[in-house]
């Protein structure tokens with residue numbers, strides 16, 4: 108039982124993300140086969156209908172090909188991947204009951220502390236299983252449900268059946284099929300009609316085991332006139348072995364409902380992050396996506412919003428930071444499927460030391476989406492000439508009664524500005540960090556306060572890591 | 576205080592472009608010097624070279640500050656020694672407020688932790704001296720500032736850091752008559768027997784009300800004449816014909 112936090116010390120800033128816990132796991136499964144999928148299902152005591160989904164998904168996975176576009180991920184060998192890693196504890200309601208070696212990791216990440224200060228509920232996953240879930244009494248009394256996804260299958264089967272796989276289908280792409288074959292952990296959230304949460308819920312996903320995959324499933328239903336802010340954090344310590352994250356997020360925002368879904372993701376640089384997110388928004392509903400992508404070796408992530416009811420709204424705010432050896436292929440997709448629907452996209456990317464940031468956008472405005480508005484803005488900052496940044500917009504606009512605007516700018520960090528700041532006493536690293544912070548500021552403002560601070564820390568860490 | 580010995584520079588991205596050609600200059604504590612010269616003669620290059628802007632390469636000669644050779648020192652280290660330059664074209668830093676900028680750069684320059692309250696008061700006093708509106712503190716640094724406002728912002732920084740040597744690169748250009756007076760007032764308030772000022776300018780307006788010790792004429796990267804304030808007035812009247820003519824004969 109040892110936590111190795113001194114591994115990465117940079118100008119006095121400890122990289123808390125790199126804490127390698129030597130917590131013993133209770134069970135590890137290597138590779139993928141029908142037997143393995145059946146075993147995982149049995150381990151979780153699942154009803155047959157869930158096992159059927161897993162098996163169907165496995166079959167699809169075996170038949171499907173890697174995408175013929177985007178970054179190369181052909182080196183992923185599923186037979187060498189730990190597809191299920193069970194931590195040495197069940198799910199706890201109190202941090203006191205979480206084993207010390209696991210609790211220490213979450214303490215360092217500041218999760219229990221944030222919970223006390225400003226959260227209505229917290230879930231924490233370690234490798235393949237949730238090890239903690241808790242919701243304030245007040246929320247429980249209001250009928251809010253916030254549990255482990257596996258628990259939801261057992262306790263709210265009707266509700267889960269109604270929504271599970273309905274936003275993201277099994278055959279969406281190869282890695283979502285893999286996800287449905289192996290899914291484990293994640294959060295289930297149900298906000299009843301009219302209930303407005305004044306504090307956020309937060310789920311934190313930590314992948315500790317080297318060479319392992321994480322396949323959590325998050326399902327959120329925000330009923331009519333209800334309102335929720337959900338925060339998702341992800342990180343992993345760095346290893347040489349390839350890790351895989353193929354999570355899935357399904358969101359349902361009903362009439363007049365509001366959901367803000369914030370993600371700050373700092374996977375280690377050995378992570379393949381092939382995540383899938385989708386949201387259905389009904390009449391007058393609002394989805395706000397706030398995303399910060401810092402880590403991973405390769406990311407492929409393009410949240411889709413379907414604006415299904417009149418006046419439905421989507422706001423998408425994203426920042427990506429790619430350093431050496433990172434290829435962040437991200438973006439967003441929207442389908443306007445009703446009149447008066449509105450989309451606002453604000454995306455920024457920073458690339459350095461040969462890092463690649465690509466932002467893809469796909470906007471489909473259907474014929475019935477009269478009087479809809481889309482405003483897209485993408486800005487890229489490159490720290491040097493080896494780095495790459497680009498935006499690829501694809502638009503499919505079927506009605507002329509639509510206001511569409513797209514602004515894109517790609518630029519290199521200004522040598523003049525760096526000199527100016529250095530003439531004011533700042534080192535080159537400090538000068539660059541200040542410029543990047545300023546560039547990211549409009550996005551940082553959208554994040555919850557703790558995460559905005561975190562983001563600035565990440566930027567400093569990323570920049571200090573390589574220079575000097 | 577500042578001693579420049581036989582300085583030659585070329586541009587980093589254009590090695591054939593010789594900009595400074597054997598320049599000599601000495602400034603003592605308490606003095607105010609003026610450099611005048613035609614467009615493109617190398618005035619901004621001189622200011623940038625003193626702060627070791629990597630875009631300029633010194634091929635010969637050196638620069639000393641308080642007895643120390645600073646020719647190859649990093650720009651931020653030179654700034655920390657107490658040399659400040661007011662830029663001819665100040666930069667904009669989107670997303671960083673003026674207040675944030677002043678606080679973090681003051682700390683970088685002095686290396687000291689000053690209480691926020693004390694520093695805020697200092698900044699506020701300096702803004703009063705320069706007739707600057709304090710709401711600018713919450714605006715992004717120089718973003719959307721007018722040309723004159725940017726120049727005043729340079730002088731605000733000068734007062735806030737309180738350096739030993741100040742280089743003002745055409746701080747007066749773009750300023751209205753009243754703003755020039757305000758800037759001159761700022762310089763007078765800053766100036767004492769231990770610090771020094773180098774004013775780069777195209778006009779004599781900014782020199783009124785200041786006690787000028789020396790005026791240098793810079794042509795083709797070299798100081799061709801040094802005199803007192805009357806030399807500035809002569810150039811104001813007659814321009815640089817005389818010196819350019821000399822060159823033709825060479």
Ligand SMILES: Nc1ncnc2c1ncn2[C@@H]1O[C@H](COP(=O)(O)OP(=O)(O)OP(=O)(O)O)[C@@H](O)[C@H]1O
Pocket residue numbers: 586587588589592594612613614615616617618619620621630663
């Ligand atoms: N980075 C550079 N690369 C190439 N040439 C340069 C560079 N910087 C300056 N120069 C050239 O060097 C010469 C001097 O430029 P400098 O900016 O120092 O002139 P100046 O005296 O300040 O002029 P002004 O009065 O117009 O401000 C000019 O001919 C200019 O074009």
Ligand SMILES: [Mg+2]
Pocket residue numbers: 618619620663744745
């Ligand atoms: Mg100039």
